[in-house]
Amino acid sequence: MLDERKLSILRAIVTDYVSMREPVGSRALVERYHLDVSPATVRNDMAVLEEEGYIMQPHTSAGRIPTDKGYRLFVDRLGAVKPLSTAERRAIETFMAGAVDIDDVVRRTVRLLAQITQQVAIVQYPILSGATVRHLEIVTLSPDRGLLILVNSAGKVDQRPVDLGGASPELVADLRGRLNAALIGLTPTRAVERAGALVDELPADVRPLGAAVIAALLELTTADPSTRVVVGGVPNLARFSDQYETTVRPVLEALEEQVVLLRLLGEVAGTGDVTVRIGRENPYEPLRSTSVVASGYGTNSDIWANLGVVGPTRMDYPSTMAAVRAVARYVGRFLAEG
Amino acid sequence: MLDERKLSILRAIVTDYVSMREPVGSRALVERYHLDVSPATVRNDMAVLEEEGYIMQPHTSAGRIPTDKGYRLFVDRLGAVKPLSTAERRAIETFMAGAVDIDDVVRRTVRLLAQITQQVAIVQYPILSGATVRHLEIVTLSPDRGLLILVNSAGKVDQRPVDLGGASPELVADLRGRLNAALIGLTPTRAVERAGALVDELPADVRPLGAAVIAALLELTTADPSTRVVVGGVPNLARFSDQYETTVRPVLEALEEQVVLLRLLGEVAGTGDVTVRIGRENPYEPLRSTSVVASGYGTNSDIWANLGVVGPTRMDYPSTMAAVRAVARYVGRFLAEG
DNA sequence: GTTGGCACTCTCTGTGGTGGAGTGCCAGTC
DNA sequence: GACTGGCACTCCACCACAGAGAGTGCCAAC
Numbered sequence: 001m002l003d004e005r006k007l008s009i010l011r012a013i014v015t016d017y018v019s020m021r022e023p024v025g026s027r028a029l030v031e032r033y034h035l036d037v038s039p040a041t042v043r044n045d046m047a048v049l050e051e052e053g054y055i056m057q058p059h060t061s062a063g064r065i066p067t068d069k070g071y072r073l074f075v076d077r078l079g080a081v082k083p084l085s086t087a088e089r090r091a092i093e094t095f096m097a098g099a100v101d102i103d104d105v106v107r108r109t110v111r112l113l114a115q116i117t118q119q120v121a122i123v124q125y126p127i128l129s130g131a132t133v134r135h136l137e138i139v140t141l142s143p144d145r146g147l148l149i150l151v152n153s154a155g156k157v158d159q160r161p162v163d164l165g166g167a168s169p170e171l172v173a174d175l176r177g178r179l180n181a182a183l184i185g186l187t188p189t190r191a192v193e194r195a196g197a198l199v200d201e202l203p204a205d206v207r208p209l210g211a212a213v214i215a216a217l218l219e220l221t222t223a224d225p226s227t228r229v230v231v232g233g234v235p236n237l238a239r240f241s242d243q244y245e246t247t248v249r250p251v252l253e254a255l256e257e258q259v260v261l262l263r264l265l266g267e268v269a270g271t272g273d274v275t276v277r278i279g280r281e282n283p284y285e286p287l288r289s290t291s292v293v294a295s296g297y298g299t300n301s302d303i304w305a306n307l308g309v310v311g312p313t314r315m316d317y318p319s320t321m322a323a324v325r326a327v328a329r330y331v332g333r334f335l336a337e338g
Numbered sequence: 339m340l341d342e343r344k345l346s347i348l349r350a351i352v353t354d355y356v357s358m359r360e361p362v363g364s365r366a367l368v369e370r371y372h373l374d375v376s377p378a379t380v381r382n383d384m385a386v387l388e389e390e391g392y393i394m395q396p397h398t399s400a401g402r403i404p405t406d407k408g409y410r411l412f413v414d415r416l417g418a419v420k421p422l423s424t425a426e427r428r429a430i431e432t433f434m435a436g437a438v439d440i441d442d443v444v445r446r447t448v449r450l451l452a453q454i455t456q457q458v459a460i461v462q463y464p465i466l467s468g469a470t471v472r473h474l475e476i477v478t479l480s481p482d483r484g485l486l487i488l489v490n491s492a493g494k495v496d497q498r499p500v501d502l503g504g505a506s507p508e509l510v511a512d513l514r515g516r517l518n519a520a521l522i523g524l525t526p527t528r529a530v531e532r533a534g535a536l537v538d539e540l541p542a543d544v545r546p547l548g549a550a551v552i553a554a555l556l557e558l559t560t561a562d563p564s565t566r567v568v569v570g571g572v573p574n575l576a577r578f579s580d581q582y583e584t585t586v587r588p589v590l591e592a593l594e595e596q597v598v599l600l601r602l603l604g605e606v607a608g609t610g611d612v613t614v615r616i617g618r619e620n621p622y623e624p625l626r627s628t629s630v631v632a633s634g635y636g637t638n639s640d641i642w643a644n645l646g647v648v649g650p651t652r653m654d655y656p657s658t659m660a661a662v663r664a665v666a667r668y669v670g671r672f673l674a675e676g
Numbered sequence: 677g678t679t680g681g682c683a684c685t686c687t688c689t690g691t692g693g694t695g696g697a698g699t700g701c702c703a704g705t706c
Numbered sequence: 707g708a709c710t711g712g713c714a715c716t717c718c719a720c721c722a723c724a725g726a727g728a729g730t731g732c733c734a735a736c
Contacts, residue, residue, distance in 0.1 A: 025729050038679050043730070061685045061729050100499060135477040139489045147493050151477045155485055157497045161438060234572070235590040244579045252573040363698050376710050381699070399698050399716045 002052070006045045008035065010054055011078040013046075014066045018316050023063030068279035068313065071291070075276050075317050082318040084326055088116050092330050099334075102126070102156050106230050109307065109331050114233025116323045119311035120251060124265050125228040126297075126304035126335060128154045133183045133191045138176050138213060140164060146172070148216045152188070154335070162216040167209045175206050175213060188221040229261045233309075240312055243289075247312050250286035254310070260284055265294050265306035272296050272303055274325045279313045289313060293320045297328040299336045307331070340390070344383045346373065348392055349416040351384075352404045356654050361401030406617035406651065409629070413614050413655050420656040422664055426454050430668050437672075440464070440494055444568050447645065447669050452571025454661045457649035458589060462603050463566040464635075464642035464673060466492040471521045471529045476514050476551060478502060484510070486554045490526070492673075500554040505547045513544050513551060526559040567599045571647075578650055581627075585650050588624035592648070598622055603632050603644035610634050610641055612663045617651045627651060631658050635666040637674045645669070 002010075012033040016024045026039040026046060035042060046064055049055045054070035057063070066074065084092075095112040099105045106123050113121035131152040139147045146164040151157050164172065182198050183191045195214045202210045234255065240247045254260045263283055277283075277292045287310070294308025307328055309320060340348075350371040354362045364377040364384060373380060384402055387393045392408035395401070404412065422430075433450040437443045444461050451459035469490040477485045484502040489495050502510065520536050521529045533552045540548045572593065578585045592598045601621055615621075615630045625648070632646025646662055 023729090027729080039729095040679055040681095040731095041677085044678085047731080057730085059686060061731095062687075063729065101497060134479060135475070137473070137475055137487075137489075139473040141472060141491060141493055145493070147489060147495065149475075149487065149489065149495060151485060151487065153479060155479055155483070155497075155499065157485065157487060157495060159439060159493075159495045161493065232594065235587065235594055238582075238587045238590065241579075241582045241587070244576075244582065249573065249576045249579070252576065256570065256573055361698090365698080377698095378700095378710055378712090379708085382709085385700080395699085397717060399700095400718075401698065 002049075005035075005037070006049060007078060008033075009042060009045050010049055010066070010070060011074060013049075013055055013064055014070060014074045014078070017065050018314055021314070023058055023065050025063035028063070066314075068281065071278045071313055071317070072281075075278070075321075079318040079321070082316075082322050084116075084322055088323065089326070091116065092326060096330070096334050102154070102335075105331070105335065107232075109327065110230045110232035113307065113309060113323065113327050114236060116327070117233075117309045117311075117320050118236050118239070119233060119309040119315065119320065120231065120236055120255070121233045121307070121309050122255075122261055122265060122294075123230050123232075123307040124262065124305040125230070128152060128156060128304060128335075130187070130302055131156065132185050132187055136176065136179050136183060136217075138162070138164075138172050140169065140172060148213055148220065150217070150220055158220050160216040160220045163212050165208060165212065171206055171209055175202075175210055178202070178206075178210075179213070192218055192221050229258055229265070231255050231261070236311075243312065246289045251290060251310060254284060254287055264292050264310070265308055272298065272300075272328075274321045274328075276317065276321065291315055291317075293317070293324050295324050295328040297332040297335075299332060304332070304335070340387075343373070343375070344387060345416060346371075347380060347383050348387055348404070348408060349412060351387075351393055351402055352408060352412045352416070355403050356652055359652070361396055361403050363401035366401070404652075406619065409616045409651055409655070410619075413616070413659075417656040417659070420660050422454075422660055426661065427664070429454065430664060434668070434672050440492070443669070443673065445570075447665065448568045448570035451645065451647060451661065451665050452574060454665070455571075455647045455649075455658050456574050456577070457571060457647040457653065457658065458569065458574055458593070459571045459645070459647050460593075460599055460603060460632075461568050461570075461645040462600065462643040463568070466490060466494060466642060468525070468640055469494065470523050470525055474514065474517050474521060474555075476500070476510050478507065478510060486551055486558065488555070488558055496558050498554040498558045501550050503546060503550065509544055509547055513540075513548055516540070516544075516548075517551070530556055530559050567596055567603070569593050569599070574649075581650065584627045589628060589648060592622060592625055602630050602648070603646055610636065610638075610666075612659045612666075614655065614659065629653055629655075631655070631662050633662050633666040635670040635673075637670060642670070642673070 009029065012029050013024050016029065016032060026042040029035065029042055030037065030039050046055065050064065053067055054073060055064040056067050058065060092112060095108055096105065099108055106125055110121045110123045113123065131154040133150065134153045135151040137149040139149060141147060143166050144164055146162045147159050148162045149157065149159045179195065182194055186194060195217055199207065199210050199214055237248045237251060274293060274295045279291060280288050282288060282292060290310055291313045292308055292310045294306050296303040296306050298304040308324055347367065350367055351362050354367065354370060364380040367373065367380055368375065368377050384393065388402065391405055392411060393402040394405050396403060430450060433446055434443065437446055444463055448459045448461045451461065469492040471488065472491045473489040475487040477487060479485060481504050482502055484500045485497050486500045487495065487497045517533065520532055524532060533555055537545065537548050537552055575586045575589060612631060612633045617629060618626045620626060620630060627650070628648055629651045630646055630648045632644050634641040634644050636642040645666055647658060
């Protein structure tokens with residue numbers, strides 16, 4: 001159906017449109033991409049490509065621009081992987097050095113991704129499903145108010161307020177001892193199960209306190225699963241200020257909604273490789289004229305969370321995909337090493 | 339110099355320009371604000387106001403718009419305090435209910451402020467200078483890697499990685515005991531001083547570990563002072579997409595730079611009341627065509643941090659100031675109550 | 677299957693003209 | 707002396723229009 005030359009033409013149209021930002025005509029195509037045919041031939045091919053839905057004209061007698069379907073074919077079959085520049089590679093290597101905790105790693109990652117791709121970057125907090133409970137602390141703030149603190153083996157610290165109900169320091173210490181003895185080394189999920197069982201084994205005087213603390217623990221482990229997403233590179237939208245209503249505004253609005261971001265990233269999850277959603281392929285209506293390039297990150301065996309960028313459908317897919325892939329891999333390795 | 343009527347005219351110009359977004363002429367002014375004089379009289383007064391630098395014309399034979407100086411006078415002397423609507427008041431009351439920790443309070447505050455003012459909101463993390471050390475924990479992650487965790491009396495939890503240098507669990511426990519005994523109840527500043535002295539009193543075998551931990555503690559207390567700022571309501575910039583280059587872009591860029599935000603908010607600090615920086619009064623060059631309305635928040639005796647909004651110089655100052663003031667007061671009270 | 681030629685279409689740019697809003701100024705009035 | 711009505715003037719915003727340029731589709735020829 002589409003012979004080699006038509007594919008080359010589509011590739012050239014996508015490439016040219018992405019870099020020039022203008023509909024591309026047959027003459028320019030022949031000149032800039034050294035196709036050894038005449039513009040007329042290219043026009044015939046373009047007519048076919050248009051009929052098949054890969055390209056379109058903004059209006060009669062204008063050049064062609066790729067459709068979502070055209071970009072899709074380009075991404076699937078035509079985009080040569082563009083290797084990162086050494087500068088970019090070095091940036092990735094050095095950007096993470098000196099990160100002090102997970103927050104910091106996530107913040108640095110988002111900046112890095114935004115800088116390399118020159119787009120808006122989104123990084124989801126890792127769900128360290130392999131991490132185990134390392135330490136559990138109950139700190140008394142006032143007779144009634146306490147704080148349950150959970151530290152996992154990856155160095156993540158979470159806290160939750162807990163109502164101590166006036167329990168004595170001894171009771172609190174007792175409970176802490178029991179919980180630590182029972183839960184250390186377990187995964188969060190198993191820890192919650194175990195804690196649920198534990199409550200029945202507690203002496204009567206510790207039980208009310210135990211119930212309150214374990215409830216807090218449950219909230220902590222269920223509520224947490226990286227509801228959190230960090231965003232960066234928003235000023236990069238400046239490059240699309242001409243398309244304010246179709247591109248800038250919807251992105252700004254989506255960025256404000258954690259839920260939307262999680263959906264955007266979330267639905268690509270499961271794979272460790274880069275996924276691309278182009279235009280209308282996106283699950284979120286207002287972003288129908290933008291694309292999302294995302295990837296899971298983690299170890300070989302375990303995907304922790306996702307990261308990616310969002311930009312106009314007219315983006316440089318090969319470069320963006322290469323950058324997202326490289327950053328995802330690097331962050332995965334970095335976190336695995338601790 | 340400026341009699342009562344000229345001030346009324348200035349007030350009317352500011353009000354009209356803010357709501358209509360168009361240069362305002364003498365005729366419209368007379369009609370809409372029931373000035374009991376003729377347009378010609380208003381024109382004479384406007385000529386004076388222009389000469390004094392309070393208003394200007396975008397071009398000859400256009401209406402007038404306020405200058406930064408005009409807005410300043412308006413804010414200082416002419417803006418009647420606009421009370422919050424009951425809906426807004428109720429929003430403030432209910433928005434905070436159910437906040438689980440400081441992160442949550444800050445996030446909710448920023449959303450609230452953005453929603454009420456319909457502008458971009460910025461909230462700085464509170465520096466709870468009155469808070470004291472409540473608990474100090476050293477968690478071992480691996481023989482070499484540990485985590486120093488500091489809990490203060492306000493329920494804030496901070497952590498920092500620390501190199502344990504292979505110290506035995508007994509040594510770690512010993513050090514934890516000593517630190518807790520020595521530091522609990524002290525303010526962060528005093529705690530660091532005390533810890534510095536403590537290192538010399540340590541037995542020789544604990545000393546290297548002690549030095550490492552105390553170094554981490556120092557980092558924690560000095561680095562922390564709310565370097566952190568949270569931003570919300572960015573999509574509200576959509577209302578100014580016509581002024582992309584002068585308003586939207588600089589704001590987006592400033593928002594990416596924590597340092598800039600801290601400066602913006604920081605330089606208004608010290609007072610518990612609302613401060614307004616109009617246009618060129620801002621310390622940050624690119625924001626010269628925007629205004630910042632900010633306020634410290636805390637208790638009567640103690641300012642913890644700042645919050646505010648940033649928007650175009652052409653903003654509804656009375657409403658914005660009222661909202662910022664109300665939110666700052668409410669958050670201060672909310673945090674004080676715990 | 678490919679190509680050169682040609683008529684056609686549509687956007688973009690610049691030009692000139694017009695209407696309207698608003699001003700500044702002046703002479704007259706209270 | 708302050709205010710007002712009138713008037714000439716300025717400048718923007720809007721519109722219509724023409725011409726250039728880019729690009730196309732189609733057709734006949736190779």
